[in-house]
Amino acid sequence: MKTIYLDHNATTPLRAEVLAAMTEIYENISGNPSSVHFLGRTARKRLEAGRERVAEAVGARPEEIVFTGGGTEADNLAVQGIAYAYRSKGDHIITSAIEHPAVLAACRFLEKEGFSVTYLPVSREGLVDPGELEEAIRPATILISVMTANNETGVIQPITEIGRIARDRKIPFHTDAIQGLGKIPLSVEEMGVDLMSLSGHKVYGPQGVGALYIRKGVRVRPLTYGGHHERGKRPGTENLAGIVGFGAACRLAVENLESESDRLRLLRDQLCSGISERIPRVKLNGAPGLRLPNTVNLSFEYVEGEGILLGLEEQGIAAATGSACTSGELAPSHVLSAMGVEAALAQGSVRFSLGRENTLEDILFTVDALVPVVKRLREMSPFFEPEPAESQGDKR
Amino acid sequence: MSGQTDYSEKVMDHFHHPRNVGKIENPDGVGTVGNPVCGDVMKLYIKVADDRIADARFQTFGCGAAIATSSMVTELAKGKTLDEAIAISNKEVASALDGLPPAKMHCSMLGEEALKAAIDDYRKKQGSAAGKSEEAGGREG
Ligand SMILES: Cc1ncc(COP(=O)(O)O)c(C=O)c1O
Ligand code: FES
DSSP: OOOEEOBTTTOOOOOHHHHHHHHHHHHHOOSOTTOOSHHHHHHHHHHHHHHHHHHHHTTOOGGGEEEESSHHHHHHHHHHHHHHHTTTTOOEEEEETTSOHHHHHHHHHHHHTTOEEEEEOOOTTSOOOHHHHHHHOOTTEEEEEOOSBOTTTOBBOOHHHHHHHHHHTTOOEEEEOTTTTTTSOOOHHHHTOSEEEEEGGGTTSOTTOEEEEEOTTOOOOOSSOOSSGGGGTSOSOOOHHHHHHHHHHHHHHHHTHHHHHHHHHHHHHHHHHHHHHHSSSEEEOSOTTSBOTTEEEEEETTSOHHHHHHHHHTTTEEOEEOOHHHHTOSSSOHHHHHTTOOHHHHHTEEEEEOOTTOOHHHHHHHHHHHHHHHHHHHHHOTTOOOOSTTTTTTOO | OOOOOOOOHHHHHHHHSOSSBSOOSSOSEEEEEEETTTTEEEEEEEEEETTEEEEEEEEEESOHHHHHHHHHHHHHHTTOBHHHHHTOOHHHHHHHTTOOOGGGHHHHHHHHHHHHHHHHHHHHHHTOOOGGGGGGGGOOO
8 A cells, every 4th residue: 555644744754865864974984073093084174074064954053052852852952951051141031832742841940940930822724923022021031942843733933023032131042943844944143043953854864963052152051961072062972874865855854845835835735725625524624824834724614533543544645633632632732722713613623744755646645635534523422413505415 | 633543343344334223213321421531422222122232322522532442332232131231331341342442441441331320310210210320321432
């Protein structure tokens, strides 16, 4: 059976070019980048080339990039690192209610450590209001952290506006841009950010490698202690092959960004219109015009998301849901809840996130597969009352 | 948004081909229970003849485990006397499905409780409800 992967916001398949770049390192480079002998120097060169490529992708200088063991660590290094480095100046952090758990859980930890955190609400469309953010600023505010684009809904936040506010008030501004990389143009200057988290495996690079951009002059306390690697901000012998792969992935991701984004947007919209033409009572979660080109999050009324996923899985299609039932958590998606989506609708949410290998054929196949799955689950649902004749009843 | 739970083949079979889906017209008893943990809901209808469950059907808004559990509990209940049926536990239903992942055990409570609630409803309607099972009807698990 053919597999149709529609969960690229969770992770992406490694690109062949990236794998080749990594294999080359494993096969040919044996030195420790910290060693001063010739083998070490060769390794160092490759490491720095990887750094340049990651820096280039976001308009940063290479010396402003710190490699980490993934996006989660980059988020923690930013949030905890700033909090502790600037603690003498204040103890207040502003973030949003829809951040990735990597930021939210770090903030909750800091609350236990005596910091106070404002979790900004979002609109029904999933947007942070910069005006509200400005009002939340206190003299003690030492960090603003708002994500570039949300992983569940794809909604793109007003980062440039927030960046301007942060700069005016001289508050360090972090953005988790992990979902933005390779999907929308990123520029640390234009966005006005001081710290930016990135992750390899969302851009067809390897898992377990990420980066934090830290603007020159911004201080960050490390999470771990050891050697002088990554300017002491992330000690430990570097994951050279991972970093080289991440660098290669970044370069490829920005190379074709515009044409690939246009292609994905078209496919995504075809998926959406195909679904809404053939399945009644489906609701879009998130601002229609302000989303990543590859992402759509839909709520199918009267049914629960895991059932939809299981039905799709039988046809070889992989997608995701914000339903609590799949995640092993007790409450449905914190993102959809923060947007005010009713619990039953959040339970019936499905996220489709498209990527490089997807074709129009995949999309049409997915729509075809989805129609009977939803129909069957609705017929099973105690909430569902078939609608009079034309809309539902005589479709098939 | 994390990964799928691992279900047994039997669970998947009952999810994809659930037995006894739908309503019963003029049922003798109906039980509706919600799972407060996840917000899922099961409605179970029974027909009773000679103190036995002659037919059982369900409607469920819930995860794969909830649907499979609903299907299995109706299968287990059919043909049993009311006293036998009311004794069916969620563990029994789960093991009849070759087990559920630990995080999904709570889903099987829906089946047990909906069946108990339906039998209770029937007994109340008969005006012969045995006092001991009266509480089960409104209980949520
Ligand atoms: C927005 C966002 N932040 C952080 C992460 C965590 O990144 P990683 O999986 O590399 O730890 C992810 C993905 O899982 C994400 O989507
Ligand atoms: S998670 Fe809701 S019943 Fe299974």
